[in-house]
Amino acid sequence: MERTEQGEIRVRCLILRRVAYKENSAMVTALSPSGLFGFAARGVNKLNSKNLAPTNELSLSSLVFLSSSQGKLTLKEGKLEESLLPENDDLEAFGISSFLLESTLRFLSEDSDSADCEAIFDSLLANLRSLKTGDSAYLAGTRFLSVLLKVAGIAPEVNRCVRCGARNGIAGISKLDGGFVCLNCLTPSDERKPVAFLKDFRTAILAPEALGEEHIRDLFLFTADFLVVASGVHLKSLDMLKRF
Numbered sequence: 012m013e014r015t016e017q018g019e020i021r022v023r024c025l026i027l028r029r030v031a032y033k034e035n036s037a038m039v040t041a042l043s044p045s046g047l048f049g050f051a052a053r054g055v056n057k058l059n060s061k062n063l064a065p066t067n068e069l070s071l072s073s074l075v076f077l078s079s080s081q082g083k084l085t086l087k088e089g090k091l092e093e094s095l096l097p098e099n100d101d102l103e104a105f106g107i108s109s110f111l112l113e114s115t116l117r118f119l120s121e122d123s124d125s126a127d128c129e130a131i132f133d134s135l136l137a138n139l140r141s142l143k144t145g146d147s148a149y150l151a152g153t154r155f156l157s158v159l160l161k162v163a164g165i166a167p168e169v170n171r172c173v174r175c176g177a178r179n180g181i182a183g184i185s186k187l188d189g190g191f192v193c194l195n196c197l198t199p200s201d202e203r204k205p206v207a208f209l210k211d212f213r214t215a216i217l218a219p220e221a222l223g224e225e226h227i228r229d230l231f232l233f234t235a236d237f238l239v240v241a242s243g244v245h246l247k248s249l250d251m252l253k254r255f
C-alpha cells in the first residue's frame with residue numbers, strides 16, 4: 012500500500028470476493044502482497060460503473076481508496092490491470108480457481124503475517140495466470156497447495172517417518188499425524204501407497220515446479236485432502252472438483 016499526496020491510498024491487489032449489498036453497492040475482499048483487506052465499493056453494481064471490472068472476482072487491479080479516521084476504506088477509483096478469469100469452456104480451470112480463492116479466504120485473515128500474504132499473493136497470481144493459458148489445472152492447484160500448506164503451518168513431513176523418525180522403509184502417509192509413516196509404524200488408519208506415489212507426493216511438497224502431468228489429478232486431490240484433514244477446514248470447491 013502506498014499513500015498518495017492527497018492522503019489517498021493506492022494498492023495493487025487481487026480481488027477474491029465481491030458480495031452485493033444495498034441497492035448497487037458491494038463489499039469486496041482483496042489480497043495485496045502486504046495483506047488481506049475488505050472495503051466498500053459504492054455504486055459498483057450499476058452496469059455503467061467504471062469500477063465494475065476492477066472489483067470483479069479474479070481481477071488484478073490497481074485501486075485508489077479514501078481512508079476514514081478509523082481506517083475504513085472506501086473505493087474512489089480503480090483500474091483493471093489484468094483479468095484472471097479462465098476461458099469460458101474450461102471447467103477444470105474454473106474449479107481450480109474457485110479452490111484457490113476459497114482456500115485463500117479460509118486460511119488468511121486481516122491479521123495474517125505479511126510474509127505469508129506475499130507468498131500466497133505471488134503463488135495465486137502465477138497459478139491463476141497459468142490456468143488462463145490452458146496449462147494443466149491440477150498442476151497449478153498442486154503448486155499452490157505446496158505454498159498454502161506451509162503458510163497454514165501444516166506442511167507434511169516428507170523426509171522421515173512422523174512416528175519413529177526413520178528415513179528408510181517409508182510405506183505410507185498419515186493425514187492426521189501429518190506425513191510419512193514407515194512400514195514398522197504403519198497402522199490400518201494410515202494410507203499405504205506405492206513408492207512412485209510417495210516420491211511424487213514428496214516432490215509436490217518440496218519442489219512442485221518439478222512435477223509433470225502424469226497422475227496429477229490424483230496427486231492434487233490427495234494433497235488437498237491432506238490440507239482438509241490436517242486443518243479441519245472444509246472446502247466446498249473441493250467437493251465440486253471431486254465430482255468432475
Ligand SMILES: [Zn+2]
Pocket residue numbers: 172173174175176177192193194195196197
Ligand atoms: Zn516409523
